[in-house]
Amino acid sequence: xxxxxxxxxxxxxxxxxxxxxxxxxxxxxxxxxxxxxxxxxxxxxxxxxxxxxxxxxxxxxxxxxxxxxxxxxxxxxxxxxxxxxxxxxxxxxxxxxxxxxxxxxxxxxxxxxxxxxxxxxxxxxxxxxxxxxxxxxxxxxxxxxxxxxxxxxxxxxxxxxxxxxxxxxxxxxxxxxxxxxxxxxxxxxxxxxxxxxxxxxxxxxxxxxxxxxxxxxxxxxxxxxxxxxxxxxxxxxxxxxxxxxxxxxxxxxxxxxxxxxxxxxxxxxxxxxx
Amino acid sequence: xxxxxxxxxxxxxxxxxxxxxxxxxxxxxxxxxxxxxxxxxxxxxxxxxxxxxxxxxxxxxxxxxxxxxxxxxxxxxxxxxxxxxxxxxxxxxxxxxxxxxxxxxxxxxxxxxxxxxxxxxxxxxxxxxxxxxxxxxxxxxxxxxxxxxxxxxxxxxxxxxxxxxxxxxxxxxxxxxxxxxxxxxxxxxxxxxxxxxxxxxxxxxxxxxxxxxxxxxxxxxxxxxxxxxxx
Numbered sequence: 222x223x224x225x226x227x228x229x230x231x232x233x234x235x236x237x238x239x240x241x242x243x244x245x246x247x248x249x250x251x252x253x254x255x256x257x258x259x260x261x262x263x264x265x266x267x268x269x270x271x272x273x274x275x276x277x278x279x280x281x282x283x284x285x286x287x288x289x290x291x292x293x294x295x296x297x298x299x300x301x302x303x304x305x306x307x308x309x310x311x312x313x314x315x316x317x318x319x320x321x322x323x324x325x326x327x328x329x330x331x332x333x334x335x336x337x338x339x340x341x342x343x344x345x346x347x348x349x350x351x352x353x354x355x356x357x358x359x360x361x362x363x364x365x366x367x368x369x370x371x372x373x374x375x376x377x378x379x380x381x382x383x384x385x386x387x388x389x390x391x392x393x394x395x396x397x398x399x400x401x402x403x404x405x406x407x408x409x410x411x412x413x414x415x416x417x418x419x420x421x422x423x424x425x426x427x428x429x430x431x432x433x434x435x436x437x438x439x440x441x442x443x444x445x446x447x448x449x450x451x452x453x454x455x456x457x458x459x460x461x462x463x464x465x466x467x468x469x470x471x472x473x474x475x476x477x478x479x480x481x482x483x484x485x486x487x488x489x490x491x492x493x494x495x
Numbered sequence: 496x497x498x499x500x501x502x503x504x505x506x507x508x509x510x511x512x513x514x515x516x517x518x519x520x521x522x523x524x525x526x527x528x529x530x531x532x533x534x535x536x537x538x539x540x541x542x543x544x545x546x547x548x549x550x551x552x553x554x555x556x557x558x559x560x561x562x563x564x565x566x567x568x569x570x571x572x573x574x575x576x577x578x579x580x581x582x583x584x585x586x587x588x589x590x591x592x593x594x595x596x597x598x599x600x601x602x603x604x605x606x607x608x609x610x611x612x613x614x615x616x617x618x619x620x621x622x623x624x625x626x627x628x629x630x631x632x633x634x635x636x637x638x639x640x641x642x643x644x645x646x647x648x649x650x651x652x653x654x655x656x657x658x659x660x661x662x663x664x665x666x667x668x669x670x671x672x673x674x675x676x677x678x679x680x681x682x683x684x685x686x687x688x689x690x691x692x693x694x695x696x697x698x699x700x701x702x703x704x705x706x707x708x709x710x711x712x713x714x715x716x717x718x719x720x721x722x723x724x725x726x
Contacts, residue, residue, distance in 0.1 A: 225594045228594075229580075229591060229594075233582055236582065310576060310577070310578040311580055313572075314574075316546070317545050317570070317572045318567060318595045319565070319595065413508070413509075489549075492547055492548070494547060
C-alpha cells in the first residue's frame with residue numbers, strides 16, 4: 222500500500238516539480254547559448270544596449286530566480302500537500318483508505334525527500350550546464366578522487382562508508398525537515414478553530430523547545446568538557462570522522478523520532494477534519 | 496455477527512458532548528436511516544465508525560472489530576461533502592479506488608457514469624458541486640462493501656438525481672451488506688428504509704424497524720420526525 226500511496230503522491234507533486242526542473246535546465250542551456258552567441262555576434266543597433274546582451278541579462282535573471290524557486294517550491298509543496306491531502310477535505314478520503322496513518326505520513330516523507338534531493342541535483346546540473354567544459358568535468362573528477370584519497374590516507378576512513386553515511390544523514394535530515402512542519406500542523410489542526418494560526422504558533426514553540434533542550438545539554442556538558450577533549454584526542458582520525466557522522470545521524474533520528482511520534486499520535490487520536 | 500455495534504458510545508469535544516452513551520446494533524442486510532436535526536451527532540457517529548474519530552468512552556465495532564485499516568477495507572464511506580483529490584480526472588479516481596479497494600467494481604462505476612453522462616476524461620475540480628457529489632457517490636456505491644456509511648448522500652443534488660441515487664442504493668442491495676443513511680430529508684428516503692435510529696443532542700431517542708415505528712406511532716417517519724423535532 223505504501224507503494225500505491227507514493228505513486229499518487231508523486232503524480233500529484235510531479236505536476237509542479239517536473240516543469241520547474243525542466244525550466245531550470247532549459248534556462249541554464251539558454252544562458253549558455255546566449256553567452257556564446259553574444260561573444261561571437263555584435264549587432265549594429267540604434268539602441269544603446271546590445272539586444273543579445275539584454276536578452277542574456279534577462280534570461281540569466283530568470284535562471285537564478287528559477288534556481289532559487291526549485292528548492293523553495295519543494296518545501297512549499299511539502300507543506301501544502303500535507304495540509305491539503307491529510308488535514309483538509311481530502312483527509313476524509315485518505316484517512317478512510319485501508320492503510321495506517323504511518324503509511325500515509327511515510328508516503329509524504331519519502332516523496333518530499335525525492336523532490337528535495339531532486340532539487341539539489343537539478344540545481345547542480347544547471348550550474349554544470351552553465352560552466353561545462355572538458356577541464357571542469359576533469360577538475361570535478363580530480364577533486365573527488367583526491368578527496369577520497371585524502372580521507373583514506375590521512376583519516377584512514379573508508380571512503381565508501383563515508384558516502385553511505387552522507388546518504389543516510391541527508392535522508393534523515395530531509396525527514397526531520399518535513400516533520401518540523403508536519404508536527405505543528407498536526408497539532409494546530411486538532412483544534413476546532415484558528416488551525417493555521419495555531420500551526421504557526423506550534424512551529425515556533427517546537428523550535429523554542431528544541432533550542433532550550435540544546436542549551437540544557439550543552440550546559441550540562443560544560444563540566445565534562447576537559448575530559449571530553451582528552452577522550453576525543455585519544456581517538457583515531459577514522460573513528461572521529463565516522464563517529465561524527467553517526468552522532469549526527471543519531472541526533473536526526475532522535476529529533477525526527479520525537480516529532481514523528483507526536484505527528485502520528487495527533488493524526489490517529491486527535492484528527493479534527495472540518 | 497453485527498455489521499455495526501455501539502456499546503455505551505460517548506464522544507466529547509472539550510465541554511461539548513456530541514454523543515452520549517449510545518448503544519445499538521445493526522444486522523447484515525438492513526438499510527438504516529440515521530435521523531436527527533443538525534447537531535444531533537449523526538456525522539460524529541459516522542466518523543467514529545470510519546475511524547476518523549476515536550471514542551471518549553465506550554466502543555464501536557465493525558464486524559466485531561474496532562475501526563482500523565482492516566475495517567476500513569470493509570466500509571464504503573461517503574462523506575458529507577466532496578472530498579476526492581481535486582487534481583485527478585474521473586478516470587484517475589476510478590484507478591485510485593481500484594488500487595486501494597479490492598472490492599471496487601470498475602464496470603459498475605462505468606455504467607453509472609455513463610447513465611449520468613459524466614465523462615471519465617473530465618477533471619474532478621472542473622465539475623459542478625452536484626456532479627462531484629454524484630461522482631463520489633458512484634465510486635462509493637461501486638464497491639461491494641459490507642457496510643456503507645452515507646453521510647447526507649442526497650443533500651446537495653437535484654430531485655431527479657436524488658431518485659437515481661436512491662434507486663442505486665436499493666439496486667446495490669445485498670443481504671450481506673448494510674447501509675446507514677444519515678439525513679434530515681426523510682420524506683425522500685423513507686421508502687427505502689428498513690430501520691430507523693433517531694438521535695437528539697447526542698442521545699439515542701428511538702430505534703426500531705421503520706414499519707414497527709410507523710405502526711406504533713400511527714404516522715409516517717417523516718411526520719414523526721417533524722413532530723419530535725418541532726422548533
